[in-house]
Amino acid sequence: MKSSAVIEVIKKPPIAVIYLNRPEVLNALSDELIRSLADALEDIDRDDAIGATVIAGKGRAFAAGADIKGMVEATEEEMAKSDRLALWMRLWKAKKPVIAAVHGFVLGGGCEMVMGFDIIIASEDAEFGQPEILIGVMPGAGGTQRLTRAIGKHRAMELVLTGRRFSARQAYEWGLINRVVPREILFSEAQTLAVEIAKRPRVAVMRAKEAIKKAGDSSTEELTFERQLFYTLFSTEDQKEGMRAFLEKREPRFKGK
C-alpha cells in the first residue's frame, strides 16, 4: 500500500503505522483522507505480514475534525447523497486491531474516528471534544453514541451540548481511553503494544476483536439514526452561519433556525 498525499503508510512487519498527514489544517479529515485511510486499512487486512496498526497524526494535532471547508456550503440533500457514513464505516470494519496514538487536538470527527478504533493511547497534551455544536451542527460519525456508551449519558450530554474540550487525564478517568503517557513516549508505547498484539495468534485476535465490538460498540442502526439527524442540520441557517464563521475567523451569530 502506497502512501498518498494525505496519509503516510509505513509497514514494519509485524505492524503497520499510518500517519494522518495534513498538518497545515490540523489533519482535518477530508473525504480523500478518509478514503485513503480506509484503503490502507483494507490493504493491511489482506497483508499476512501485518498483525496490527498504529494510527497517529503529523504536526501539532491528531485531528481537529472533519474538514469544515468541504461541508460548509452543502445542502441536506447533498450531504445525504454523499453517503459519508458508508465511507467512515469502512474504517471501523478493519479486521485487525487498530491502536490510535493521539496528541494535541482530538476533536469532532477525530474523536469519533478513534472511539470507533480498538485501543486509544493519548499523550498528556491531548485535548478531546465534540465541538460540533459551536459551528451549528452535532456529532455525525458516532459521537453521540460511542461517547455516551464510554462515559455515560450525563457527561456526554454536557460535553456535546456545550462543545467543551476535555483533557487526556479526564478522558482516562472517565474510561474513554486506555492510558495517558508523556508525549516523548507516546509513539513507542503504541508501537510496543501493537507488536505484542501482532505476535498473538492472528485468527484468534481478529475473532476476539469482533466479539468485543459486539458487546461494546454502536450498531449500524444507531449510527444511521445519528447521521440522519446530522444531515437535517444542513437545512438550517445556523449550520451555514456556524461553519462560515469558523472559516472567516469570527464569532457566529446563531438565530436558532
Ligand code: DAK
Ligand atoms: N476543518 C478545516 N480546517 C480546519 C479545521 C477543520 N475541522 N480545524 C482547523 N482547521 C484549519 C484552520 O482553518 C486553520 O487554517 P488556516 O487559517 O491556517 O488556513 C488551520 O487549520 C489551523 O487552525 P487554527 O488557526 O484554528 O488553530 P488554533 O490553534 O487557533 O485552533 C482549533 C485550533 C482546533 C481549536 C480550531 O482550529 C478549531 O476549533 N477547529 C475546528 C474544530 C471543529 O469544529 N471540529 C469539528 C468539525 S465537524 C460524518 C463524519 C464526520 C463528521 C460528521 C459526520 N458522517 C460520517 C456523517 C464530523 C464532523 C466534524 O468533525
